Amino acid sequence: MKIGLVLKELHRSENDLAHELLQVSDRHKVDHEIYHVARDLAQWSQRHVKEIAAIAERYGEKLDPEPEGESHLAERLIDKGSELMGRAKTPGLLMLRDLRELYMKASGVSVDWEMLAQAAQGIKHTDLLEVCQRCHPDTLRQMRWANGKLKEASTQAIVS
Amino acid sequence: MGRVDRIADVWGTRTPYGQGETWPTRVDTHLEEGLGPEDVDRWVQTASIMHSNGDALDIAVKDDRIVGVRGRAVDRVNHGRLGPKDLFGWQANASPDRLTRPLVRKNGELVETSWEEAMDAVVGRTKELLEEQGPSAVGFYTTGQLFLEEYYTLGLIAHGGIGTNHVDGNTRLCTATAAAALKESFASDGQPGSYTDIDHADVIALYGHNMAETQVVLWTRILDRLAGPNPPAIICVDPRPTPVAQHATVHLAPRPGTNVALMNGLLHEIVANDWVDHDYVEAHAVGFEELAKRVKDYPPERVAQICDVPEADLREAARLIGTADRLMSTVLQGFYQSHQATAASVQVNNIHIVRGMLGRPGCGLLQMNGQPTAENTREAGADGDLAGFRNWSNDAHVEDLARVWNVDPMDIPHYSPPTHAMQMMRYVEEGSIRMLWVQATNPVVSMPELNRMRSILSQERLFLVVQDIFLSETAQLADVVLPAATWGEKTGTFTNADRTVHLSEKAVDPPGEARPDLDIFIDFAHRLGLKDKDGAPLVKWSTPEEAFEAWKECSRGRPCDYSGMSYEKLRGGSGIQWPCTDEAPDGTERLYADGKFFADPQYCESYGRDLITGAPLEPDEYKAMNPSGKAVIKFAEYLPPHELPSEDFPLQLITGRTVYHFHTRTKTGRAPQLQAAAPDVWVEVSATDAELLGLEEGDLTEISTPRGSVRARARVSGIREGVVFLPFHYGYWDVGGHEPDGEGRAANELTITDWDPASKQPIFKTAACRVTKVGAGGGTASPAPTTTASAPLAGDVPPTRGGAGADVDEELATAGGAR
Numbered sequence: 001m002k003i004g005l006v007l008k009e010l011h012r013s014e015n016d017l018a019h020e021l022l023q024v025s026d027r028h029k030v031d032h033e034i035y036h037v038a039r040d041l042a043q044w045s046q047r048h049v050k051e052i053a054a055i056a057e058r059y060g061e062k063l064d065p066e067p068e069g070e071s072h073l074a075e076r077l078i079d080k081g082s083e084l085m086g087r088a089k090t091p092g093l094l095m096l097r098d099l100r101e102l103y104m105k106a107s108g109v110s111v112d113w114e115m116l117a118q119a120a121q122g123i124k125h126t127d128l129l130e131v132c133q134r135c136h137p138d139t140l141r142q143m144r145w146a147n148g149k150l151k152e153a154s155t156q157a158i159v160s
Numbered sequence: 161m162g163r164v165d166r167i168a169d170v171w172g173t174r175t176p177y178g179q180g181e182t183w184p185t186r187v188d189t190h191l192e193e194g195l196g197p198e199d200v201d202r203w204v205q206t207a208s209i210m211h212s213n214g215d216a217l218d219i220a221v222k223d224d225r226i227v228g229v230r231g232r233a234v235d236r237v238n239h240g241r242l243g244p245k246d247l248f249g250w251q252a253n254a255s256p257d258r259l260t261r262p263l264v265r266k267n268g269e270l271v272e273t274s275w276e277e278a279m280d281a282v283v284g285r286t287k288e289l290l291e292e293q294g295p296s297a298v299g300f301y302t303t304g305q306l307f308l309e310e311y312y313t314l315g316l317i318a319h320g321g322i323g324t325n326h327v328d329g330n331t332r333l334c335t336a337t338a339a340a341a342l343k344e345s346f347a348s349d350g351q352p353g354s355y356t357d358i359d360h361a362d363v364i365a366l367y368g369h370n371m372a373e374t375q376v377v378l379w380t381r382i383l384d385r386l387a388g389p390n391p392p393a394i395i396c397v398d399p400r401p402t403p404v405a406q407h408a409t410v411h412l413a414p415r416p417g418t419n420v421a422l423m424n425g426l427l428h429e430i431v432a433n434d435w436v437d438h439d440y441v442e443a444h445a446v447g448f449e450e451l452a453k454r455v456k457d458y459p460p461e462r463v464a465q466i467c468d469v470p471e472a473d474l475r476e477a478a479r480l481i482g483t484a485d486r487l488m489s490t491v492l493q494g495f496y497q498s499h500q501a502t503a504a505s506v507q508v509n510n511i512h513i514v515r516g517m518l519g520r521p522g523c524g525l526l527q528m529n530g531q532p533t534a535e536n537t538r539e540a541g542a543d544g545d546l547a548g549f550r551n552w553s554n555d556a557h558v559e560d561l562a563r564v565w566n567v568d569p570m571d572i573p574h575y576s577p578p579t580h581a582m583q584m585m586r587y588v589e590e591g592s593i594r595m596l597w598v599q600a601t602n603p604v605v606s607m608p609e610l611n612r613m614r615s616i617l618s619q620e621r622l623f624l625v626v627q628d629i630f631l632s633e634t635a636q637l638a639d640v641v642l643p644a645a646t647w648g649e650k651t652g653t654f655t656n657a658d659r660t661v662h663l664s665e666k667a668v669d670p671p672g673e674a675r676p677d678l679d680i681f682i683d684f685a686h687r688l689g690l691k692d693k694d695g696a697p698l699v700k701w702s703t704p705e706e707a708f709e710a711w712k713e714c715s716r717g718r719p720c721d722y723s724g725m726s727y728e729k730l731r732g733g734s735g736i737q738w739p740c741t742d743e744a745p746d747g748t749e750r751l752y753a754d755g756k757f758f759a760d761p762q763y764c765e766s767y768g769r770d771l772i773t774g775a776p777l778e779p780d781e782y783k784a785m786n787p788s789g790k791a792v793i794k795f796a797e798y799l800p801p802h803e804l805p806s807e808d809f810p811l812q813l814i815t816g817r818t819v820y821h822f823h824t825r826t827k828t829g830r831a832p833q834l835q836a837a838a839p840d841v842w843v844e845v846s847a848t849d850a851e852l853l854g855l856e857e858g859d860l861t862e863i864s865t866p867r868g869s870v871r872a873r874a875r876v877s878g879i880r881e882g883v884v885f886l887p888f889h890y891g892y893w894d895v896g897g898h899e900p901d902g903e904g905r906a907a908n909e910l911t912i913t914d915w916d917p918a919s920k921q922p923i924f925k926t927a928a929c930r931v932t933k934v935g936a937g938g939g940t941a942s943p944a945p946t947t948t949a950s951a952p953l954a955g956d957v958p959p960t961r962g963g964a965g966a967d968v969d970e971e972l973a974t975a976g977g978a979r
Contacts, residue, residue: 031586032913033920036802037773091590141773148775152576155325160296160592 003119003128004059010112011052011063017105017142018045018067024098031095034149038102041145044138045109051131058127092157096150103146110139161971166190166244167837167962170819170947171372171380173970176388180360183381187240187971190247191220191228203230205731207237207654207662209305209647210245210822212335212529213375214656216735217242219250219648219667226250226648226668233973235734237355237660240971243376245822247968248834250648252827253668258629259643260672270631270641275673275683281640282597283687285623289595290322295573299326299584299593302542303600304334304531305823307652307664309707310677311533311540312714313699314599315547317681320565321690321698325573326593329543330601332581333922334530337496338657339538339545340919341505341527344771344794345513347764347786348719349538349549352512352751353488353524354737355658358382358392360522363484365395365477367508368419368494369528372403373819373948379403393484395477397422398494399814400844400885401878402949410477413880414467416812417499417801417926423507424798425463426478428455430514435482440516444755446786447793451510454795466798468882486522487515493530493816498925502918503771503796513791519753526657531823533654539720540711544578544920548718549758549765552577553779556762564714566692577776580920581607582913589616597625599677600644602632602824604898605891608911608922609867614899627680630826633891633898644677645670651704652678653730659720659748660735663727678704719751719758719765752791760789771796774917801926802914805882809865809928811849812883815907816925819948821889829894833966841905842944843872844885845931847953850876857955858937865929868909873942874931876953884931885950886910888924 025038046067053065117132164172166188175184189197203218216235220228229250231240262278263270289297300318302311311329318327339349346352358364358381372379385391386407396408397419405411414422430436431452441448460478464471481487489512495504505527517523529535541547547564550557552574562569579587585607587593596617607613617624618637626638629646649670655661670676675683682699690698701707705727716723721739724747730736737747758764767782769775771794777785786792805812820837821828828834843863845855855861859874863886872886879885886907892898895905904910910929915922944950945960 030589032582033774033915033917036914037917039802040799041773092592141770141775144770144775145773148773155575156296156579156587156592160293160587 003116004056004061006112006116006119007052007056007059008061008063010109010116011049011056013105013109013112014045014048014052015068017109018042018049020102020105021045024102027098028091028095034095037145041142044142048135048138051135055128055131092153095153096157099146099150099153103143103150106139106143106146110136110143113139161969163967164970165962165966166247166968167833167966168947168960170244170376171383172241172968173972174387175384175972177384178389179362183239183359183384185233185239185973187231187233188242188247189228189230189969189971193965195222195227200227204665204667205232206648206664206667207735208242208246209532210249210828211243211375212532212534212657213237213377214532214660214662214735215242215246215377216662217246221667224668226253232734237656237735238377241377241380244820244834245828248831248966249827251832252830253646253648255830257631258671258674259631259641260674262643262673263641265639270638278640278642279683279687282625283684285595286688293594295322295324296592297594298322298324299579299587299596300324301581301584301596301598301601301603302327302329302537304329304331304529304534304537305600306533306677307650307654307704308533308536308540308711309652309704310681311537311542312547312711313678313681313707315541316565316699317685317690319541319546319572320567321685321688323571323573325576326579326584326587327542327544328579328581328584329537330581330603330606331531331534331537331543332920333606334493335496335534336544336580336921337501337505337916337919338491338527338529340502341491341509343766344502344506344768344918345509345792346752346757347759347766347768347789347792349765350719350751350758351526351657351659352518353526353658354749355381356749357488357522357524358385361392361486361488361524362522363393363395363480363487365481365487365489366404367397367489367491368496368498369490369492370398370400370402370404370494370816370949371490374492374530374817375528376819393480395480399880399883400949401951410473410480412469412473412477414469416814416883418467418798419495419498419504420500420507420796421458421463421466421798422469423504424455424458425460425474426481427451427507427510428458428463429460429475429478430482430511431455433482436514437516440755441514445513445791445793448514451793451795454797481511482515486520487512487517488522488524490526490528492528494925496921497923499801499923500796500799501916501921501923506771506794506796510793513793519750519755529657532656535655535657535659539655539715544580546574548715549720550718551765551767553767553776554762565698566694568693582915582920582922585613585616588619588622591621594621595623595625597627598634599627602634602826602891604633604637605824605906605908608908608924609913610906610909611868612913627677629674631893632824632826633893636898642680643672643674644680645674649674650676650678653708655738659737661722661725661730661738662735663730678707757789757791759786759791761787764789768792769918771918772799803912803926803928805928809930811929811931813863813865813886813910813927813929814883814925815886815888815911817889818887818945818950820945821887824891825889833962837960837962838887838943838945840943841870841872841887841890841907842875842942842950843931844875844877844879844944844950846879846881846883847876848881849884850874853931853933855933856937857952857957858940858942859933860935860937862932862934863910863929865910865912865927867912868904870904870907870909871934873937873940875942875944875950877950878953884929
């Protein structure tokens with residue numbers, strides 16, 4: 001059975017997604033909706049990390065329940081950069097690139113949840129299935145958010 | 161007839177009445193000193209433009225001057241009553257510092273010029289930018305204070321003519337969440353209830369709605385019910401000791417930013433005790449099972465802790481709401497301008513859906529407006545919507561609008577929702593919006609984080625046009641200032657929060673060369689050479705009545721259907737509620753009778769958004785969720801606010817409006833009685849916090865957040881502990897400029913740039929702050945009024961009085977009241 005492996009991979013990619021959301025948040029501090037919402041959404045992935053770690057033991061994997069943090073020094077440097085860049089025109093394109101990356105990462109996580117849910121149904125592990133049912137909708141919302149922001153921001157960033 | 165000081169007695173004399181009876185009339189009149197009704201040359205019909213209540217009144221004219229006002233007894237909204245702003249605010253029209261000629265910036269200075277030169281500058285710059293960059297370079301930031309005809313014309317010019325997606329109103333700061341919450345639950349804007357529901361309700365819940373100060377006359381209606389037989393129970397949700405709270409059966413004062421937890425707690429109790437109308441829910445709604453499952457996470461003991469309210473009060477409020485026969489609810493800025501605004505407001509809608517309390521007398525649900533014509537920006541598509549509540553993501557709706565306007569559907573931008581005001585400011589900041597045309601609003605006082613706002617709007621590379629009646633703080637930064645006419649000087653219609661449309665007639669000429677906003681827009685369209693697809697002028701009307709007729713066609717068949725109205729029908733009588741059609745020629749009192757909604761996927765205005773992320777639903781997602789157009793029950797989990805108290809900033813700041821002032825005090829600050837009643841900014845602190853901080857009444861304090869600081873005298877009031885309040889009306893025009901010279905005064909120096917992702921409404925009510933004492937009051941009281949939520953807890957503070965100049969005649973009906 002390879003459920004442990006999938007959980008380990010999902011643990012890694014949720015941590016990665018949370019980190020990316022925080023990074024994007026910091027890079028776009030002057031785009032306030034991105035800044036605040038990305039931070040809120042990072043917490044969802046951090047919660048998922050805990051849930052994955054909690055259930056992974058049953059499948060023989062020891063995973064860290066604490067989500068990876070962020071470097072505070074690096075954060076502050078990025079903040080400053082973000083403020084300075086706020087008056088330039090290029091951040092629009094940078095933001096599109098960041099949102100695209102978020103969308104791709106969230107899509108990857110979503111597919112992982114789907115695979116895991118399929119497996120959980122197959123072997124009738126309702127606890128695992130419940131974790132999937134609790135977490136996967138959050139991932140879909142993260143995806144739709146990145147996609148929605150992309151749609152909203154593309155025109156102005158590209159045509160102006 | 162009695163004479164009452166209506167600065168001291170804000171709501172006037174009681175006329176008690178019982179449940180189901182007609183509210184008696186009371187006609188309020190205030191005329192210039194020394195004049196009586198017999199001296200008036202003519203009375204001109206209008207309604208109030210100082211708040212969203214829609215009080216109908218007549219303007220008294222003598223020698224072609226406005227000399228006073230009188231409430232309209234026949235009106236369905238106010239039955240003759242007026243509030244202090246209605247009674248005294250009109251005097252601002254005649255202020256000596258009105259703008260009377262256009263101004264243009266030359267060598268850094270604003271200098272008087274001709275309309276010809278001013279419009280040439282505006283049109284010339286528009287043409288240049290359209291050539292260089294296209295419509296993405298041009299933005300319009302309008303207001304909640306123009307008339308329907310003007311918004312409709314503006315929306316046509318901006319969306320259908322220039323083709324820009326950047327059109328929004330300052331309604332974004334006041335009622336964007338009302339619209340968003342209604343779109344989430346009913347897939348269309350439009351308040352379900354009617355003001356007459358106050359006459360029938362047995363429980364009235366006011367959520368973050370200080371009705372006593374924001375809609376004085378509506379609150380008077382409740383006071384009269386409370387003074388009569390079978391009074392309703394009142395539920396108040398507000399951290400301040402407002403007059404509403406003082407009359408409440410249950411007052412919940414939650415910690416700022418926790419409204420969603422509170423609402424989920426109330427819904428938890430309603431579901432757990434099965435106070436649910438299952439037949440109604442089964443027949444008319446989707447999403448109940450999910451809600452029932454998710455509110456299990458919000459038992460009263462947990463919610464009481466998050467919100468810091470007594471658990472027993474929470475349970476009692478839920479019991480009253482859950483067992484009411486006729487439940488009325490209203491929502492305003494305490495929810496709209498706070499954290500998770502839309503999610504919290506949607507939960508109020510949910511209560512009405514799960515209890516089946518819609519479309520019947522007394523079962524009113526009103527997502528209120530803050531400004532008098534906010535509803536019209538929404539209807540006419542001047543605030544981030546398309547005209548006639550059309551759905552920007554439904555191609556058939558865009559095609560239909562293109563047919564009405566006789567333009568190509570591709571000429572109407574619909575690739576994403578129209579840009580909201582906060583995003584427009586961001587585009588100005590980064591330089592991709594290069595021309596911004598601001599009308600009748602004052603963003604450098606009313607938007608969040610004023611330092612940022614001033615630096616955005618004073619950029620060299622921005623071409624800023626301001627159309628207003630005074631040289632506001634924002635106008636002082638403009639490249640071109642266009643002098644506008646205002647209420648009483650132009651004709652048009654506007655609609656209040658219960659969909660009542662009033663006609664406002666011109667009473668006198670505007671001063672100097674000032675022009676009606678409608679004329680300015682039409683002049684702009686013609687000079688720019690905007691054409692429809694057959695080469696005819698895009699704007700085909702030149703008078704307000706012609707614009708209204710055009711709007712009627714645009715609204716035909718849509719939820720906000722005006723097709724059965726006319727100026728003639730509105731003239732003389734009372735207001736009329738939309739929809740008003742051939743089938744409903746007298747208008748429609750309540751929406752959604754018999755559980756019929758505007759929510760069909762092909763008809764609805766909006767497919768909704770995710771309440772937390774704000775992501776719009778795709779058409780297919782909506783169709784799958786709600787194929788037969790039912791009401792939509794949506795849940796959202798509580799998230800902590802984005803700025804929480806810390807060691808440096810241990811308190812929470814909320815800001816808000818008060819009874820004597822309106823919208824950056826442009827007019828009310830120029831009405832002597834209103835200005836004298838609340839002459840300067842103050843800060844309200846609780847007794848506990850005052851003791852900790854060593855503060856007494858009148859002490860000078862500095863209030864700081866990470867964004868700036870403001871100085872104000874302290875009022876120790878009954879506000880909940882941990883929270884301080886600043887009134888948000890005070891800016892700098894009357895202390896000589898557009899920005900602080902040293903000490904700040906405007907509350908929005910302090911507020912955070914953050915908004916609700918679903919409604920895009922900025923959050924003015926959760927900033928973390930600190931208060932420090934700067935100096936002793938030395939016997940000087942704070943300038944806060946004693947008559948309302950800012951009343952002092954103790955001490956010998958002189959009471960707020962208006963004196964002789966504030967006397968108002970009240971004529972009470974002798975028996976019953978005429979409708």
